[in-house]
Amino acid sequence: MIELAVLDMAGTTIDEAGAVYRALRAAVERTGLAVADEDLQTWMGTDKREAIDALVRLGGGTPTPELVEESYAAFAAYLREAYAATPPQPLPGVEQALAELRARGIKVALTTGFSEDVAGPLLAAIGWSTGEGGNLDAVVTSDEVGRGRPAPYLIHRAMEKTGVLDVRSVLAAGDTAVDLQAGTNAGAGVVVGVLTGKVDESYLATHPHTYILASAAEIPALAETAAR
Incomplete structure (x- = not known):
């Protein structure tokens, strides 16, 4: 799981x-x-x-x-x-998906190629946060690690922050090729591409992945997926 x-x-x-x-x-x-x-x-x-x-x-x-x-x-x-x-907004169904994952005991971390000075205000603008009353377990920004994607360090730092030990129990998801590469390089058990960004399916499909989904809103359906 x-x-x-x-x-x-x-x-x-x-x-x-x-x-x-x-x-x-x-x-x-x-x-x-x-x-x-x-x-x-x-x-x-x-x-x-x-x-x-x-x-x-x-x-x-x-x-x-x-x-x-x-x-x-x-x-x-x-x-x-x-x-x-044009204020940013959560993608349709994603807030509900994050809540469902956490309700099922699955921790949720966000990673980004932004440094904290950009990511912090972005998350604050949509009301997402970590800590008591927040909807996230961890956020990892690019300035917390030695190198960003496609290096695995953002994902490994998220594991460190959330206390998860087995990388095979990690699902990594993103909308770009380097997201998939980072998940693969990290050894994540499930690597998911989503089609809500600017990259089409034919391009994402050329990079290592486990699934390609229309949206991150569909991720809870993979919660019971066995590590590969």
Whole structure:
């Protein structure tokens, strides 16, 4: 049985109207470089500073530490403006799914390629939190680990925070290729792709996975899934 569900944030559990894609593109293109759609798709879901570094290189630029930090600041500012104009919302059925998982004794953790300064206000805006009275058992941001996705560390940190010992009892889910890669690299017993992000099924299906679902709202149906 699954003991811990580790879910991505933007595009998997939270609808933020594609603002992350637009913000990441804008943060890099402000330097005068072009961002190819396929490169943006590849780097979505990763730590955003790492993504900016990679996209600058792919665009033919030189990602100095100063440039990356300036671009990250522009990314965060764009997101704040976008979220103020169009407030993020939980994806349909996801809050109910999280509640059902926890009611069945399954811990729920969110992981993200955002640092805490971006993730914290986003979660606060929709009323999600950890601790007494909260609807989550843990949140892990990119600045808590040595490297973001596709490295396994976000998932392993979620296990550490929730006291789960056996990675085979972990379900990892997300809407991007690197979410699936991170779940696989972590050794998660169940790796789930969801189709509520900007990546289509044919692309997700080319990466290691156990299931592909229309939405994270369907995850409670996998609660009894045996570890592989």
